Amino acid sequence: MSSAQGALLGTSLAKTYHVKDQPPVEVLKDCSFEFEPAMLNVVMGTSGCGKSTLAHMLAGYVRPDQGTLTIDGEPITDSGPDRLVVFQETALWPWMTVEENVVFGPLSRGGSRSKAVAASNNLLQRFGLGEFKDKYPGQLSGGMMRRAELAQALINSPKVMILDEPFRGLDVMTRELMQEYYLKLFEDTRLSTVFITAELEEALFLADRIYLMSDAPGRIVKIIDVDLPRPREISCTATKRYAELEQEALAALYAGQGEEDQL
Amino acid sequence: MTKASITNVKTPSSALADRPASGKVSVRNVTKIYDPEGVHVVALDGFSMDIEAGDFVAIVGPSGCGKSTLMNILAGFDTLTTGEVYLDDQLLAGPGTKPLPGSDRVVVFQQGALFPWMTVLENVTYGLMKKGVLKRAEANEKGIEFLERSGNLGRIANSYPAQLSSGMQRRVEIVRALINDPKILLLDEPFRAMDTVNKNRMHQHLLRIYQATRKTIMFITHDLEEALFLADRVIVMTTRPGTMKMDIAIDLPRPRDHAMMASEAYLALKQQAVFAVREEAKRAFDRGEREMA
């Protein structure tokens, strides 16, 4: 991995959605951040706080109404294979086999099939999916699908990986296993990452740095440096330092929120 | 989603209610085999446990460890193959007994099971009306009272479930269970898939209710953290065939709040359990993938 690629800088981003016959929804307002490269940056907020919109902006699918967004100093104007999103629960195309899903990217850009297939075999083997390359996504378990999604993105060697609640929908235990798995992958590659989640435990376990988002209209309200040593294992969640960071984050999450929840 | 901040409901006293006279559960050597002639899946293998009346017990285990089977047997949705289950020393299930659900053992499910065509109040009073004990007016009165007691839910009495957030729906379900004065509350991963903030709120809510009523609670979850935070006792189950791997007494003081999660005592308990749970999760996961290959 060449060093320090994939620095993302957002300044005063704002976005309002207008749906016909409904009041406009302000999802982001004055949202600024600096995601450093080769770091696992976690954006955390409650459901509906505009996290996904932020992910879509980084990928170039959605334009901000106001503010600027750059990658390594270049403004982001369109989508591209340098910034790939792993979507929550829907990344794989169900009508393609696992292998077809993985090689889709390289082939789309005119790569040779044999090279793409070789690279795909490599990745799938590494993710323990070697035997499953000819299956359709619907035939895989949740944990396997998540790994296939990672392979589908990684084969394109992006500068930044954007993961939008990738492990949502998995049960807690499988989810923890996938987190460990993903953590190892990150610690090996140090690929610049923006990881979006609504789960504090996930954020603390994975992150180098957590960016807490306010409720909509979302902006970054607090940054927490997670200085737990790497490589991390599950036991780090039972340490004093983890508990302190957890308390710090919880306090920030509750601040500015009503005491009881909404209808 | 409109945000309707309501008055603070921290009112319930910090004192824990007295241990109730009924609600003792005894599970003795229970085995459950699905499809003994064919695939022969052993879901539970000689599982035993005793729950004191008024205890809050959490059961943690990977998918397919038989914890839902156990709950279904207790609730009267499923049969067992061998062994017995007693509720307050009365036989609830044994080999050959007919599964019989009852309002003394109410389940709150993970997906939620409110009737979408009924208002909150109608949902809550449904059990009362069905038994024919109360007249409509009396039932309504009681329903409102219970809703009010669970954090001012009276204001949503005439809403339909679809109009509520999942957290609110779960609260209503708990009220619906409580109004029938059950001996034991069976909670099957009720807060699954909620974000941290909402989940923590639900935890507080459930603990307040537990403090006030001291119902026996059996809480099933995948989430160790949740189990440690809520329960008096955490039972870790092995992956199939389900047996008890660990039985940890959580003697942390009540009332609890999330600051407790940073205490030495809590972290010590977590350290003790985290590997056991991980080991079973890994085994279940690996077996799952092997079986798919």
Next chain:
Amino acid sequence: MSDEISTTANDASANAPVKRRAKSRWNISSWNWRGFVSIACFFLAWQGAVSLELPGFTKIPGPSEVVHTFVNDYLFTQSYWNSWLVSFERVFWGFALAQIIGIPFGLFLGTSKLFNNLVFPVFEMMRPIPPLAWVPLSILFWPTTESSIIFITFIGAFFIITINIYDGVRSIKQEHIWLARSLGASRIRIFRRIMIPAVLPAIAVGMTLGIAVTWNVVIAAEMIASDSGLGRLTWEGYVSSTPPVVIVGMISIGIAGYLSTMIVDIIERRMMPWKYK
């Protein structure tokens, strides 16, 4: 045994695994004897009602009479099988044309805003008109009876197919397109590899609904405006006061419809292998 570990969101059943999985060779329930009993009872009741001359049944033939007529006068005649062929041909052409025109039409409606704005209002104006209301106009317009019947059949399936595909296009997951775009896929590649397969389930629904409507329309149109086909055969049974023929016709139409549905079902399975593995 995929449903045992089920680490996905919907693993509600994960903890109560493997219930009706065993395919034991001695499984009695697989041979649905109740079904046979119910069918036998139906025919017995029918025969009984006719034999006892219950009110309303005096002009209705019993099953034995129907079978008798069928075997003696129809089973081995060429004209009977010709009726099958004629009706099938009409269904085939109406259905095929509706697919050939309806699929691209629906795709355009869903993807091109300009086309949608120009055409959709007219489409919506015509859609509520029942296919059979087109019969007189169709006869006036088309030179031959055959072409007018095929046209009416086409109308019956066309609107259903188109509207299904239109809905299908609109419900394509945005993420599926986005991801392909990020990966550098060209517009044509996105259309071929992402949009078309994503719409296939909607096409399948359109086919299933379409084939049913097509048979309805063909039979009715034959009764009104044709001198051949299974619909005509049934109608002639009525006109010539030979009730057994009416029932022979009805049963034939039922079987024909069932066969067509089966064929469509096979095509759908071929079309979407990922759904049936």
